Amino acid sequence: MLKIYNTLSAKKETFYPINQKQIGIYVCGMTVYDYCHIGHARILVMFDVIVRHLRRNFPSVKYVRNITDIDDKIINRSIENKEPIQTITERFIKAMHEDEKSLYVLAPDVEPRATDSIDQILYIIESLMKKNIAYQGNNGDIYYSVRNFENYGKLSKKKLDELKAGNRVNIDTNKKDPLDFTLWKIAKPNEPSWESPWGAGRPGWHIECSAMSTYHLGNNFDIHGGGIDLVFPHNENEIAQSEGANSCSFANNWIHVGFVNINDEKMSKSLNNFHTIRDVLKKYDGQTIRYFIISSHYRSPLNFSYDNLDKAKSSLRRLYTAIRGLDASESSMNEISMRFDYATNFNKALNDDFNTPIALSILFDIAKKINSQREKDIQQAQALSKLMKKLGSYLGILTTDADVFLKQGCDISAQEIDKKIKLRNAAKAKNDFSLSDKIRDELLQFKIILEDKSDGTTSWRIK
Ligand SMILES: [Zn+2]
Known part of the structure; x- marks a missing residue:
């Protein structure tokens, strides 16, 4: 109801x-x-x-x-x-x-x-x-x-x-x-x-x-x-x-x-504190702005500030990080969906006067579960990831490929990063750990975090 x-x-x-x-x-x-x-x-x-x-x-x-x-x-x-x-x-x-x-x-x-x-x-x-x-x-x-x-x-x-x-x-x-x-x-x-x-x-x-x-x-x-x-x-x-x-x-x-406040002040002509959508889009992608908007209940005042947008950005990145590299068939997703009440609770939240903050909190519950299952039960993690993407799409988020989303907005090209990863792998193979650490630190300067996997491959994401 x-x-x-x-x-x-x-x-x-x-x-x-x-x-x-x-x-x-x-x-x-x-x-x-x-x-x-x-x-x-x-x-x-x-x-x-x-x-x-x-x-x-x-x-x-x-x-x-x-x-x-x-x-x-x-x-x-x-x-x-x-x-x-x-x-x-x-x-x-x-x-x-x-x-x-x-x-x-x-x-x-x-x-x-x-x-x-x-x-x-x-x-x-x-x-x-x-x-x-x-x-x-x-x-x-x-x-x-x-x-x-x-x-x-x-x-x-x-x-x-x-x-x-x-x-x-x-x-x-x-x-x-x-x-x-x-x-x-x-x-x-x-x-x-x-x-x-x-x-x-x-x-x-x-x-x-x-x-x-x-x-x-x-x-x-x-x-x-x-x-x-x-x-x-x-x-x-x-x-x-x-x-x-x-x-x-x-x-x-x-x-x-409800109203949108700007840095805790009323939006008004006299304060000239209007931010156009296109100006904000120069600094943040559309999904981050969208996430920021739905992170408050629609009837509460929404406080616009770059601090709050940064928070929204890192929250959304956390969700994307959880689903990155996971994919599953529809059938296993349905099974997971039945086993846990995520989808039911998600729908319940939206049925309660469109409570998007609660709906988002359920996505974080799923992310937590994925992170705990990723190493233990990859199939379950994959199914949960698919469910999370589906529920996210109901809010108009998590619709981009996680890898693409997490790699956008950095100052170094993907090819350049791959080149550095190869150099680092070669250094590691020769037990040259000081060089391999140096490359890791260099990439960190660009806010690129390297993730070494157990099978020897290395992936990356933006901090
Ligand atoms: Zn009207």
Whole structure:
């Protein structure tokens, strides 16, 4: 039984799909005006792990993650850069897809763009207008009237009157209530716009997600996800719009991924401490970044620092070191899997609100067992190695050949190392141990560790 912490009920609940045959999940995607940063990486990776788990446990999953390709930020960037909007959005969509691949994130089934969803957006706004939940302000913009939706605040647990008291935003005379939000913005000269019954304009951000999610998954669907910063107002407004227009429940389960801190400080514009995924990829490989992200539970804050990435790197290397040089047939793996409860416990961890730290700890249990069995029972070690790789692949790690992974990122070529190993073997054969030790130390300078085996061969790995 899968249990998920649902932001809507504020507790961990058993997950009951609306339709056993197909699970629907929608995740708020990127606004494409810049490169994705490490906070985006966490969203991409965590929902990838969640969707992989759902796919293993249900016959079919439809994963929708949108692209916001029209927005004030994009328009401003276009003015700053003197570049057409579409050139900017296409560039950053391409970059996002590259980043995703580098982090071993599988593409969603559908990736709708706001600019392709204008008809669906207008359809919802028209329903809201008919029901008197939306109105046109003096400036021509269409607003959502929060007072006319009874359940406003149910996701964020905010009360309208408390919100109003805390709202110090300057009074906008076009709105009936300062908390009302824009559904349709009338275009200023030279701004991109689409025709609508209320004049040429563009959608507000919140309405895009209401339109794209329900169009692809139906008015009531299983899971809606995003970053914790989106709970209010974005996701709250999505509920208000969709439930207001369709008079039925919107998403049943809300999953929110926690904040990423940078060196224990909040990620913010004023601190200018954003790290783009591609900058981090210059120093660490994608699997290490991925390991770092899943080593914390998705709802806990994640502290990004190069120290923590170094720790992730050495942990992942430990797992790879355990499976290096081991391979086995499927049948022996199944036998091992039954004999120990590794696979069962691994699945149990992920079924408990996607507890990736516990799932990783099971991989370390297997590594320990492999290391203890390697010399005693090679077949068992091989079978365990295969099982570990399989479970790792469920998290999107341990998918590279162990030898290739352990040898990447060193300053000396593999041929050069092999040459030195041959020289050292020759020295050893002549009992010239001072030369053989010298070569070992030389390689250690490059962080290359030599491992002498009982059969006389020597392999190497990076420290
Ligand atoms: Zn959204």
